[in-house]
Amino acid sequence: MVKSVLKAVCVLLDVEPQMKRKPNGENKLSYWRAAISPLVLADPNLPLRLEQFDRNKLTEEKMGRVEEIISEGEYTFENAKKSCFAVEGLYMWVKAIRDYFYIFRELEPRRDALILAEK
Numbered sequence: 001m002v003k004s005v006l007k008a009v010c011v012l013l014d015v016e017p018q019m020k021r022k023p024n025g026e027n028k029l030s031y032w033r034a035a036i037s038p039l040v041l042a043d044p045n046l047p048l049r050l051e052q053f054d055r056n057k058l059t060e061e062k063m064g065r066v067e068e069i070i071s072e073g074e075y076t077f078e079n080a081k082k083s084c085f086a087v088e089g090l091y092m093w094v095k096a097i098r099d100y101f102y103i104f105r106e107l108e109p110r111r112d113a114l115i116l117a118e119k
Contacts, residue, residue: 001074001083006035008069008094011062013049015039050093058101066098 010031020030080091
């Protein structure tokens with residue numbers, strides 16, 4: 001659960017996965033390595049980055065990647081709450097960003113029409 005939530009956070013924050021060498025010698029992309037790097041969890045400004053995240057510039061592609069992560073069977077609030085207190089908060093942030101994206105996408109044409117009508 002922790003890895004799934006942190007993977008979603010990395011995708012939203014545009015943090016690319018880092019290479020990880022498996023014991024058999026082959027390389028694999030790992031969001032876990034990226035999440036524990038100074039780019040995400042080791043960043044002292046992470047709460048500020050999450051707060052100032054620009055939700056209006058989300059793309060369909062990025063949300064599609066987040067949806068793939070969320071669609072896993074174990075990605076639930078109860079599992080996040082059981083796993084770690086910090087993950088619970090990050091889970092709620094990812095969910096809020098996801099919900100905002102779909103609401104914004106639905107209301108954007110209406111908002112644009114209102115702005116045009118006011119002009």
